[in-house]
Amino acid sequence: GIQVEQSPPDLILQEGANSTLRCNFSDSVNNLQWFHQNPWGQLINLFYIPSGTKQNGRLSATTVATERYSLLYISSSQTTDSGVYFCAVNDKIIFGKGTRLHILP
Amino acid sequence: NAGVTQTPKFRVLKTGQSMTLLCAQDMNHEYMYWYRQDPGMGLRLIHYSVGEGTTAKGEVPDGYNVSRLKKQNFLLGLESAAPSQTSVYFCASSHRLGDGYTFGSGTRLTVV
Numbered sequence: 639g640i641q642v643e644q645s646p647p648d649l650i651l652q653e654g655a656n657s658t659l660r661c662n663f664s665d666s667v668n669n670l671q672w673f674h675q676n677p678w679g680q681l682i683n684l685f686y687i688p689s690g691t692k693q694n695g696r697l698s699a700t701t702v703a704t705e706r707y708s709l710l711y712i713s714s715s716q717t718t719d720s721g722v723y724f725c726a727v728n729d730k731i732i733f734g735k736g737t738r739l740h741i742l743p
Numbered sequence: 744n745a746g747v748t749q750t751p752k753f754r755v756l757k758t759g760q761s762m763t764l765l766c767a768q769d770m771n772h773e774y775m776y777w778y779r780q781d782p783g784m785g786l787r788l789i790h791y792s793v794g795e796g797t798t799a800k801g802e803v804p805d806g807y808n809v810s811r812l813k814k815q816n817f818l819l820g821l822e823s824a825a826p827s828q829t830s831v832y833f834c835a836s837s838h839r840l841g842d843g844y845t846f847g848s849g850t851r852l853t854v855v
Contacts, residue, residue, distance in 0.1 A: 669841040679831065679849050686843035724785065729841035731776065731801070735785035
C-alpha cells in the first residue's frame with residue numbers, strides 16, 4: 639500500500655522563526671489534507687490541497703502531486719503553533735505519523 | 744452547526760468489559776471513519792463506512808466491531824476490552840472518498 643512519510647519527526651524553534659514541514663507519499667494521490675493537532679488533542683483542518691498552493695495567514699501549503707510531496711510553511715512562528723502536524727492522503731485514507739513542533743517563547 | 748460529535752469524551756473500562764462509542768454527524772456525509780491514535784503511531788484506521796448499512800475494515804480492525812444503521816451515526820464497539828485498546832479514538836466524516844475530513848473531538852479510553 640501507499641506509504642506516507644513526514645519529516646522532520648520533531649522540530650523545536652524559537653518564536654518568530656520560519657519552518658517547513660514535508661509530507662512524501664509513495665504513490666499518486668488525488669487529495670491531501672494538512673491538520674494541526676493542538677496540545678488539547680483537537681484536530682484542526684488547515685488545508686485541503688490536492689495540488690497547487692494555498693495560503694491562510696502565516697501558513698501556506700504546496701502540493702506537487704507529480705513529484706509526490708506536499709510542504710507546509712509556517713512563517714513567524716508563535717507559541718500557539720505548537721502541536722503535531724499531520725498530512726493525510728484522503729483517497730487512500732492514510733495519515734502520516736506527524737511532525738511534532740514546539741515553539742519556544 | 745455541530746459537525747461531528749463523539750460521546751463519551753472519557754471512559755475508564757476494566758479488562759473484559761464492553762462499551763460502545765458513538766459518532767454522530769449532521770453534515771449528511773456519506774463516509775465515516777474510526778481512527779485510533781497512540782503515541783508515535785499517528786492515526787490508524789480501524790473501520791470505515793461508505794454509506795448507511797455498510798462497513799469495511801481498516802488497518803487495525805481486530806477487537807472492534809462497527810455499525811452504521813443510520814447515515815448520521817457510526818458506532819464503534821469493544822466487546823471485551825483489553826489494555827492494548829487504551830488509546831484516543833477519533834471519528835471523522837467526509838462527503839465522498841477523497842474529500843476533506845471533519846473530525847470529532849475524540850474519546851480518551853483507558854482499559855485497566
